[in-house]
Structures are given as structure tokens and as C-alpha cells.
Amino acid sequence: MQPAPLSDRRPYIRDSEDARRAALVAAVLDLVAEGGVEAATLRAVAARAGVTPGLIRHYFGDKDGLMRAAYGQMMAAMVNPCLAAAEAAGADPVARLRAYLAAALDPAALDGRTVALWAAYIHRTRQDAALRAAHEAGYLAFRDALEVLIAALPLCPLRPRVAAIALNALLDGLWLEGGLLPQGFIPGEVQRIALTAAARLLDVPELPETEGPRS
Amino acid sequence: MQPAPLSDRRPYIRDSEDARRAALVAAVLDLVAEGGVEAATLRAVAARAGVTPGLIRHYFGDKDGLMRAAYGQMMAAMVNPCLAAAEAAGADPVARLRAYLAAALDPAALDGRTVALWAAYIHRTRQDAALRAAHEAGYLAFRDALEVLIAALPLCPLRPRVAAIALNALLDGLWLEGGLLPQGFIPGEVQRIALTAAARLLDVPELPETEGPRS
DNA sequence: CCGAGAATTATGCAGGTGTATAATTGAAAG
DNA sequence: CTTTCAATTATACACCTGCATAATTCTCGG
Numbered sequence: 001m002q003p004a005p006l007s008d009r010r011p012y013i014r015d016s017e018d019a020r021r022a023a024l025v026a027a028v029l030d031l032v033a034e035g036g037v038e039a040a041t042l043r044a045v046a047a048r049a050g051v052t053p054g055l056i057r058h059y060f061g062d063k064d065g066l067m068r069a070a071y072g073q074m075m076a077a078m079v080n081p082c083l084a085a086a087e088a089a090g091a092d093p094v095a096r097l098r099a100y101l102a103a104a105l106d107p108a109a110l111d112g113r114t115v116a117l118w119a120a121y122i123h124r125t126r127q128d129a130a131l132r133a134a135h136e137a138g139y140l141a142f143r144d145a146l147e148v149l150i151a152a153l154p155l156c157p158l159r160p161r162v163a164a165i166a167l168n169a170l171l172d173g174l175w176l177e178g179g180l181l182p183q184g185f186i187p188g189e190v191q192r193i194a195l196t197a198a199a200r201l202l203d204v205p206e207l208p209e210t211e212g213p214r215s
Numbered sequence: 216m217q218p219a220p221l222s223d224r225r226p227y228i229r230d231s232e233d234a235r236r237a238a239l240v241a242a243v244l245d246l247v248a249e250g251g252v253e254a255a256t257l258r259a260v261a262a263r264a265g266v267t268p269g270l271i272r273h274y275f276g277d278k279d280g281l282m283r284a285a286y287g288q289m290m291a292a293m294v295n296p297c298l299a300a301a302e303a304a305g306a307d308p309v310a311r312l313r314a315y316l317a318a319a320l321d322p323a324a325l326d327g328r329t330v331a332l333w334a335a336y337i338h339r340t341r342q343d344a345a346l347r348a349a350h351e352a353g354y355l356a357f358r359d360a361l362e363v364l365i366a367a368l369p370l371c372p373l374r375p376r377v378a379a380i381a382l383n384a385l386l387d388g389l390w391l392e393g394g395l396l397p398q399g400f401i402p403g404e405v406q407r408i409a410l411t412a413a414a415r416l417l418d419v420p421e422l423p424e425t426e427g428p429r430s
Numbered sequence: 431c432c433g434a435g436a437a438t439t440a441t442g443c444a445g446g447t448g449t450a451t452a453a454t455t456g457a458a459a460g
Numbered sequence: 461c462t463t464t465c466a467a468t469t470a471t472a473c474a475c476c477t478g479c480a481t482a483a484t485t486c487t488c489g490g
Binding site: 054 | 466470480
């Protein structure tokens with residue numbers, strides 16, 4: 001009889017496929033945000049998800065599969081809250097637009113990690129057709145929603161498409177700057193600037209008004 | 216006497232330090248634009264520069280040294296043309312601002328390679344102190360120049376700092392969208408949108424006017 | 431023509447990467 | 461309590477990475 005090495009193999013508990021996929025995707029996004037794509041090695045991802053690298057192959061086939069899944073989740077996490085905020089703001093077009101803008105520049109979404117995460121994927125977006133499709137879909141969904149909100153305004157000095165492109169660009173830029181130079185702005189300043197600028201762009205002076213007393 | 220292997224060593228010609236450094240930096244930027252930071256390995260960079268990897272160590276010490284040098288050159292290439300364009304536009308404040316905006320969104324600077332190159336560095340910018348300093352310097356130089364141009368306008372409905380931040384964000388966003396979704400715009404549309412939006416933001420209706428006949 | 435020194439190349443190394451495949455184990459079903 | 465099969469781990473491999481050091485070769489001054 002062999003000495004029975006008592007199995008120094010790591011013990012484990014089984015989990016549902018969904019939970020494992022979610023844990024692995026979350027690990028990827030964490031690592032990419034912290035250390036760029038180069039930090040998201042299969043071994044590092046597996047370790048952070050509390051798993052061994054073989055599981056990644058089991059669930060995603062290959063590293064590209066994992067990265068694609070992670071990208072999809074990232075885009076959804078960036079776009080959906082804005083759509084939901086507008087929906088929750090009621091029927092008044094101005095209030096809806098205000099909620100959308102505020103959600104897009106929400107301080108929680110405005111940290112450098114998110115920007116870094118997004119930037120880390122840009123290159124892959126340009127080469128991998130599946131990623132590019134996901135990117136354009138999420139992107140245009142955001143811009144089209146903006147265009148709908150703008151078209152609902154009582155009067156609009158610019159063609160809705162032009163206004164949507166410009167306002168979307170403004171949001172992107174502010175999101176970038178706010179995330180990359182957090183100490184360059186006082187809290188809430190980015191949102192305030194967005195509303196002020198949008199008010200001038202669209203000729204809607206009441207846009208920046210909040211319910212609180214004005215300072 | 217040994218068989219004298221006739222030296223299968225690669226022949227080479229000496230070159231100036233400046234030329235070698237420039238060639239290596241250019242190789243880095245090319246590779247990063249094409250394949251992200253992960254593509255800029257020492258061996259790949261050396262090969263593209265027509266040199267062997269040892270030279271990189273010789274001139275830059277370390278890979279980080281090389282990456283820093285490349286980043287500095289990239290920032291300069293992005294910011295300087297705009298400053299020069301404004302300078303070349305004469306004394307009229309509106310003309311100067313118009314030239315600055317047009318240069319920032321020049322079709323040549325608006326290709327996806329540049330955007331990818333810039334994005335690829337974002338993560339490093341957040342961790343490497345030297346890179347972050349270079350980033351902030353270039354970035355604020357751009358924005359401060361914009362603020363000066365805006366302050367020189369006859370009237371300004373927004374505080375110059377706010378206007379500069381907003382307009383800078385607009386430029387960043389348009390540059391991004393134009394570079395990333397080139398087929399989403401007709402040629403020149405991005406520049407036109409920038410001028411139109413800036414005109415509304417700053418209340419300078421004559422900004423979009425060009426010297427040609429209006430369509 | 432020739433020596434000297436720096437510019438350049440070649441080689442080796444320790445470690446990390448993605449992937450494939452085989453071995454094991456957990457837990458549900460009988 | 462077994463049996464069974466998928467979920468999970470372990471191991472091996474070929475390749476690539478950045479770095480260090482030693483060996484060459486180009487070029488310039490005498």
C-alpha cells in the first residue's frame with residue numbers, strides 16, 4: 001500500500017456557473033483597473049477569484065473569451081445607470097435630461113479606476129471585431145438616448161443630432177478629466193460645469209437649477 | 216589557426232545618439248499605436264528601429280526610461296501644433312481661437328492610432344509619478360492656453376476657467392469620438408460641430424464662419 | 431596604416447505567459 | 461452507502477519577456 005500522501009491538493013467547493021463567471025469577470029475588471037490589461041494574467045485573475053487558472057479555460061475557452069465577457073459587463077455598468085436615472089426622473093424633459101447628465105458624471109463613476117479600465121480596452125476595441133461591435137453598440141445607445149432627451153425639449157437651437165454629438169463629447173471629456181485629475185476639481189464641480197455648459201448649448205437656462213437654495 | 220567562422224555577426228553602421236534615440240522612440244509609438252503597450256516589447260522595438268535590444272539598455276537604461284521618453288514626445292506632438300496654429304493666426308482673438316480649435320481636431324490628429332496611443336498610456340500615467348507629471352504638464356498647458364484665448368474674447372458669458380474646462384472637455388470628447396468612430400462622421404463634420412458648439416458656449420456667433428462661401 | 435575606445439551585437443538566464451491534458455474531488459442521484 | 465459525472469485542480473510545455481554581461485566591430489585620431 002502506498003504511503004497515501006494525504007492529498008495536498010487544494011480543497012474546493014462547487015459553485016454555480018453564473019457565480020463563477022461573475023467572479024472571474026469581476027476579477028478581470030479589478031485587475032485591469034489597477035494595473036492595466038497587462039496585469040490581468042490568467043493566473044492573477046484566477047487567484048483573485050479564488051480559483052485556479054484551469055477554470056477560466058473551462059468557462060471561457062480562452063483568454064479572449066474572458067476579456068470579451070468582461071468588456072460587455074463594463075459597458076453595461078457604465079451606460080445603464082444613466083438610462084435608469086433618466087427613466088426615474090419622471091416626465092418633465094428638463095428634469096430627465098438633468099438626471100441623465102448628473103448620472104453620467106456621478107462621483108462614483110468618476111474615479112480614475114473606471115477611466116483606466118475603459119482606456120485599457122480601447123486598443124482591443126480597434127482590433128477585435130466582437131469588441132468593436134460591443135463598443136459601438138454601447139456607445140451609440142448612450143448617444144441616441146441623449147438625442148431623444150434633447151429632441152423632447154421644448155425648443156432646440158441646434159439640430160438634435162449635432163446637439164447630441166456635442167453634448168456627448170462634453171460629457172466624455174468631463175468624465176475623462178474628472179477621473180484623471182481628481183484633485184483638479186472640487187466635489188460636484190464637474191457636474192455643475194456640465195449642467196451650465198449644457199444650458200448654454202441647448203438654450204435651457206433652468207437646467208442647472210437644483211431644488212436646494214442657490215448659493 | 217581556428218577556421219575563422221567569417222563572422223556571421225550582423226554588420227552595422229554607427230549613428231548619432233540623437234538619431235538612435237529618435238528612431239527608438241518612434242518605434243515605440245508606432246508599436247503602441249498598433250498593438251497597445253503590450254506590443255512594445257524590447258525586442259519588437261529594437262527590430263522596428265533596425266537595431267538590437269541591447270541598444271535600448273545602452274541609451275535608455277531601462278524599459279521605463281524608454282517609455283517615458285516616448286510619452287513625452289507624444290504629448291508634445293499633440294499639444295504643440297495647436298499652440299503654433301493659434302500663434303500663426305494673427306491678433307484677432309476670434310481667429311486665434313478658431314485656429315486653435317481647428318488644429319486640435321485636425322483630421323490628421325483625428326485618427327484612431329493617436330487615440331489608441333494616448334489611451335494606452337493612461338494607466339501608466341496613474342502609477343508612474345514621472346509620467347503623471349508629464350501628463351499634467353501637457354494637459355494643463357493645453358487647457359491654460361485655451362483659457363487665455365477665451366479671456367481675450369470681447370465678452371464672455373462664463374467665467375474663463377469654467378469656459379476653458381467645458382470647451383476643453385468638448386474638444387477631448389470630439390477628438391475621442393472622431394478618432395474611435397471615424398465612419399460615424401463625414402469629413403470636417405467634427406471640426407464644424409466643435410465651432411458651432413463653442414459659438415453657443417461662448418456667445419461668439421461669428422466663430423464658425425469660414426472665409427469660403429457658406430453652403 | 432593602426433591602435434583605442436565607444437557603439438553595437440550576441441548570448442545566457444531566471445521568471446512569467448497562455449494553453450493543453452491528465453488527475454482528482456465534490457456533490458447529486460440511485 | 462455507492463456510483464457517476466461534471467467541476468475543479470495539478471502538471472507539463474513551448475514560448476516570450478526584461479535584464480545583465482561578454483564579445484565584437486565600426487570609426488576616429490594619430
